[in-house]
Amino acid sequence: MTALPPFQSLLDDHAADVMAVLRGAVGRADAEDCFQETFLAALRAYPRLGDDRNLRGWLLTIAHRKAIDHHRANGRRPLPVAEPGELGGASAEPELDDGLWALVGALPPKQRAAVALRYACDLPHAEIAAALGCSPDAARRSLHEGIKRLRKELA
Amino acid sequence: MKASIERLTERAAGEGLLDVAYATVDSPFGPLLLATTPRGLVKLSLPNYDAGQALEELAARISPRVLEAPAQLDDARRQLDEYFEGRLREFDLPLDWRLSKGFRLRAARAIHRIPYGRTRSYMDIARSAGNERAVRAAGTACGANPIPIVVPCHRVLRSGGGLGGYGGGLPMKEALLEMEGVLPRGE
Numbered sequence: 001m002t003a004l005p006p007f008q009s010l011l012d013d014h015a016a017d018v019m020a021v022l023r024g025a026v027g028r029a030d031a032e033d034c035f036q037e038t039f040l041a042a043l044r045a046y047p048r049l050g051d052d053r054n055l056r057g058w059l060l061t062i063a064h065r066k067a068i069d070h071h072r073a074n075g076r077r078p079l080p081v082a083e084p085g086e087l088g089g090a091s092a093e094p095e096l097d098d099g100l101w102a103l104v105g106a107l108p109p110k111q112r113a114a115v116a117l118r119y120a121c122d123l124p125h126a127e128i129a130a131a132l133g134c135s136p137d138a139a140r141r142s143l144h145e146g147i148k149r150l151r152k153e154l155a
Numbered sequence: 156m157k158a159s160i161e162r163l164t165e166r167a168a169g170e171g172l173l174d175v176a177y178a179t180v181d182s183p184f185g186p187l188l189l190a191t192t193p194r195g196l197v198k199l200s201l202p203n204y205d206a207g208q209a210l211e212e213l214a215a216r217i218s219p220r221v222l223e224a225p226a227q228l229d230d231a232r233r234q235l236d237e238y239f240e241g242r243l244r245e246f247d248l249p250l251d252w253r254l255s256k257g258f259r260l261r262a263a264r265a266i267h268r269i270p271y272g273r274t275r276s277y278m279d280i281a282r283s284a285g286n287e288r289a290v291r292a293a294g295t296a297c298g299a300n301p302i303p304i305v306v307p308c309h310r311v312l313r314s315g316g317g318l319g320g321y322g323g324g325l326p327m328k329e330a331l332l333e334m335e336g337v338l339p340r341g342e
Contacts (some may be wrong), residue, residue, distance in 0.1 A: 006221035
């Protein structure tokens with residue numbers, strides 16, 4: 001087992017991405033609470049983490065679960081969505097405007113998370129899979145389904 | 156994002172998840188890294204040491220729950236400021252000794268008892284730590300002192316009065332001893 005880095009380095013390196021994913025998943029208003037829950041859960045579990053590979057994927061997995069918990073707790077009410085400018089900085093694509101993010105917010109949870117992780121955080125399929133706790137194929141399918149549905153909505 | 160992280164750090168401390176809190180503070184000699192556990196000050200890293208490496212060691216030896224949390228070190232920072240200004244002679248800080256073991260722990264406790272403005276020899280420290288002949292080991296214990304300044308290893312000199320060594324560099328040792336009135340003010 002390799003030594004785990006000081007937890008502060010996880011915050012320094014990944015807090016912005018976690019916040020971007022959560023804003024995409026639960027909306028700006030609730031992202032802060034989910035952010036706190038995500039990092040407190042991570043901090044609780046951290047010393048028992050077996051290895052330090054893919055800490056980013058591990059954090060995004062926890063964030064994804066906290067977003068799902070949040071949706072369960074709130075029933076499936078319509079989603080507020082993040083301002084496009086706050087999603088993932090440089091990797092946010094210019095054509096992802098307000099209206100489109102509103103549609104992303106209306107996708108089923110797995111598709112929504114896959115689309116947010118791909119386009120807000122610029123994650124490759126393997127990392128999306130790690131964050132969602134599914135196989136890369138399943139992640140690719142969720143992303144594909146999500147994009148297909150968005151295309152249909154926009155057509 | 157900064158506010159979110161500060162809120163997180165506060166909540167972590169409140170929930171007992173902040174095993175090691177650290178801060179970087181200014182000193183006349185350069186930035187010092189301070190780290191505390193819930194028991195007390197555990198590490199003070201002098202300016203010429205690699206702060207990143209010190210944090211990795213804390214993560215490995217105490218807990219990887221290491222967070223930057225300056226508020227947890229306000230008291231230590233204030234006392235250090237006063238010490239460097241010559242207004243404080245004795246630190247009143249809880250210490251966490253767990254980074255020292257065995258002979259080195261006994262030596263560190265002996266060093267901690269040396270009063271402001273006084274000095275001891277490496278042999279004195281060796282004797283206090285239980286082995287008068289372990290003079291070289293006493294020197295090593297000074298060099299390995301995890302909490303310099305507060306545990307004042309700069310007050311340990313050679314038997315003949317020579318300065319010996321200092322982790323922070325000899326000019327810093329000289330400056331501290333001048334400030335405490337042990338050495339005449341610099342030439």
